[in-house]
Amino acid sequence: MLNDELRRILRTMPKAELHIHIEGSLEPELIFELAQRNGVSLAYPSVEALRRAYDFSDLQSFLDIYYAGASVLLTEQDFYDMTAAYLRRAQADNVRHAEIFFDPQTHTARGVPIGTVIDGIWRACQDSPVNASLILCFLRHLSEEEAIATLEEAIPYRDKFIGVGLDSSEVGHPPEKFARVFERARNLGLHLVAHAGEEGPPAYIESALDVLNVERIDHGVRCLDDPELVQRLAREQMALTVCPLSNVKLRVFDVMGDHSLRRLLDAGLAATVNSDDPAYFGGYVNDNYEAAFEALPLDVSHAHQLARNSFAAAFLEPEQKRAYLAEVDNFFRQVP
Numbered sequence: 001m002l003n004d005e006l007r008r009i010l011r012t013m014p015k016a017e018l019h020i021h022i023e024g025s026l027e028p029e030l031i032f033e034l035a036q037r038n039g040v041s042l043a044y045p046s047v048e049a050l051r052r053a054y055d056f057s058d059l060q061s062f063l064d065i066y067y068a069g070a071s072v073l074l075t076e077q078d079f080y081d082m083t084a085a086y087l088r089r090a091q092a093d094n095v096r097h098a099e100i101f102f103d104p105q106t107h108t109a110r111g112v113p114i115g116t117v118i119d120g121i122w123r124a125c126q127d128s129p130v131n132a133s134l135i136l137c138f139l140r141h142l143s144e145e146e147a148i149a150t151l152e153e154a155i156p157y158r159d160k161f162i163g164v165g166l167d168s169s170e171v172g173h174p175p176e177k178f179a180r181v182f183e184r185a186r187n188l189g190l191h192l193v194a195h196a197g198e199e200g201p202p203a204y205i206e207s208a209l210d211v212l213n214v215e216r217i218d219h220g221v222r223c224l225d226d227p228e229l230v231q232r233l234a235r236e237q238m239a240l241t242v243c244p245l246s247n248v249k250l251r252v253f254d255v256m257g258d259h260s261l262r263r264l265l266d267a268g269l270a271a272t273v274n275s276d277d278p279a280y281f282g283g284y285v286n287d288n289y290e291a292a293f294e295a296l297p298l299d300v301s302h303a304h305q306l307a308r309n310s311f312a313a314a315f316l317e318p319e320q321k322r323a324y325l326a327e328v329d330n331f332f333r334q335v336p
């Protein structure tokens with residue numbers, strides 16, 4: 001339950017964001033600006049009309065409009081501007097470290113070279129005071145062969161991203177479909193994550209762990225349907241990158257009061273709070289914390305735990321991680 005003091009704590013505590021699709025940070029105003037800059041026509045007459053279309057019934061209804069929005073991105077400067085805008089918002093929310101997903105196949109399919117995508121996003125990260133790393137995601141509605149080709153195309157830019165992920169339409173595209181490309185990424189020394197258990201069943205979480213060897217589960221909220229899996233996730237301290245506003249907007253939960261975040265924490269799971277696609281789901285990471293704490297029985301001890309979890313689950317060097325965790329603990333020592 002959120003009072004003014006807890007709201008201030010949530011806003012100002014240092015935090016990491018580990019589940020943000022950079023294309024999902026593209027605000028309608030920037031979509032229109034880039035469409036005009038690039039001579040791309042849009043299916044909506046105005047910013048307001050586009051925003052009104054952000055009324056989703058499930059993941060697929062969102063993805064259709066999200067891919068349409070990304071169609072305005074053509075030049076390296078476009079990718080730079082989008083990323084710089086996200087990082088400014090993240091900084092305002094006291095995000096100290098961000099691990100940013102990008103979907104190269106959404107752009108290469110339109111003839112945009114993968115180097116244009118990676119260089120634009122990466123350059124904006126270099127120019128930001130927020131510490132930021134990139135995770136290349138494969139679109140799971142496409143084939144594994146296409147994912148492999150994308151990874152090979154990205155190899156010249158290997159030093160500009162730290163890992164690979166798996167996103168897009170989940171049901172019907174189980175992790176097993178991508179076993180070989182994840183094995184290849186592992187051999188390249190890349191970190192591995194995957195969306196699992198957002199709309200898909202707990203079995204997808206298990207196969208993301210056992211077949212893909214992922215180090216974090218993106219979403220994972222449906223794990224609660226399987227008590228044995230919950231015990232395993234707790235035992236292994238497998239991080240879940242939970243996105244509360246996304247889950248309500250995409251009707252994984254009817255209302256925020258039904259969200260499982262408190263139950264995940266009570267079960268000892270390493271849950272974190274993230275924004276997913278902030279331009280589409282009604283808010284950036286602090287809005288996610290505030291909405292969850294408003295609707296659920298969460299207090300300052302949960303805020304401390306979630307801030308710790310965000311850095312503990314990050315792909316940081318041990319020394320850097322210890323420094324961020326010390327910063328979090330120091331922040332909470334000063335809380336009355």
Ligand SMILES: Nc1ncnc2[nH]cnc12
Nearest residue numbers: 021167168169195276277
């Ligand atoms: N929440 C989400 N689930 C799957 N794919 C996505 N791509 C962008 N946001 C996503």
Ligand SMILES: [Zn+2]
Nearest residue numbers: 021167218276
């Ligand atoms: Zn996501």
